[in-house]
Amino acid sequence: AQKVTQAQTEISVVEKEDVTLDCVYETRDTTYYLFWYKQPPSGELVFLIRRNSFDEQNEISGRYSWNFQKSTSSFNFTITASQVVDSAVYFCAAYGGATNKLIFGTGTLLAVQP
Amino acid sequence: GAGVSQSPSNKVTEKGKDVELRCDPISGHTALYWYRQRLGQGLEFLIYFQGNSAPDKSGLPSDRFSAERTGESVSTLTIQRTQQEDSAVYLCASSLEMSSYNEQFFGPGTRLTVL
Numbered sequence: 001a002q003k004v005t006q007a008q009t010e011i012s013v014v015e016k017e018d019v020t021l022d023c024v025y026e027t028r029d030t031t032y033y034l035f036w037y038k039q040p041p042s043g044e045l046v047f048l049i050r051r052n053s054f055d056e057q058n059e060i061s062g063r064y065s066w067n068f069q070k071s072t073s074s075f076n077f078t079i080t081a082s083q084v085v086d087s088a089v090y091f092c093a094a095y096g097g098a099t100n101k102l103i104f105g106t107g108t109l110l111a112v113q114p
Numbered sequence: 115g116a117g118v119s120q121s122p123s124n125k126v127t128e129k130g131k132d133v134e135l136r137c138d139p140i141s142g143h144t145a146l147y148w149y150r151q152r153l154g155q156g157l158e159f160l161i162y163f164q165g166n167s168a169p170d171k172s173g174l175p176s177d178r179f180s181a182e183r184t185g186e187s188v189s190t191l192t193i194q195r196t197q198q199e200d201s202a203v204y205l206c207a208s209s210l211e212m213s214s215y216n217e218q219f220f221g222p223g224t225r226l227t228v229l
Contacts, residue, residue, distance in 0.1 A: 035217070037220075042222070043203065043222055043223055044220060044221070044222045044223070045205070045207075045220040046220075047217045047218070047219070050217055091156060091157065093157075100162060100170070100212060101159045101162070101173070102147070102159065102218060103159065104149075104156040104157040104158075104159075105156055106155060106156040107155075107156050
């Protein structure tokens with residue numbers, strides 16, 4: 001069975017601080033995909049990134065970066081120089097071909113204070 | 115282009131009543147998904163459609179829940195004899211195909227409150 005764990009329930013930082021959101025996944029699938037979604041106060045989930053299990057290269061997109069480590073089953077998300085607009089709930093999710101289901105973690109609420 | 119839309123955006127109902135929640139996926143998306151998000155919690159997968167077919171209904175919480183999709187387009191999630199524990203935001207998503215590669219695009223959700 002697949003499981004995604006986001007141990008951090010809430011994180012509060014001050015603007016311009018860097019922050020890392022943790023994600024640990026469990027899966028028996030040999031091929032799987034990992035995702036991060038952002039849910040701002042408006043409620044609509046916004047896709048941030050998809051990473052397949054064969055690609056362990058880190059990825060950077062502007063102030064966002066992702067660190068995928070198969071050895072520790074982690075897919076952590078770092079926001080550099082955080083801004084108030086980054087305040088949202090961030091969800092990590094895993095998708096395995098065997099189940100055809102996108103399994104979400106419980107989310108991390110990030111509050112960026114001005 | 116138009117994204118995933120859901121209606122109504124908010125629904126307040128009395129315990130025991132039936133409700134229908136509607137999802138209009140992105141045009142051309144063959145896969146459609148329903149999720150439930152209880153207050154302060156993550157998303158709970160309910161059901162997916164590939165075309166008009168739902169091969170796996172095991173995620174539906176009880177037999178009071180049912181879903182259908184017609185014309186490979188609109189989907190309706192029906193909850194019969196609603197209970198207070200059904201109160202949640204119901205999210206719909208669609209993707210180009212049923213594939214782990216394709217990202218899911220989410221609608222704004224329907225907030226259901228059962229009094």
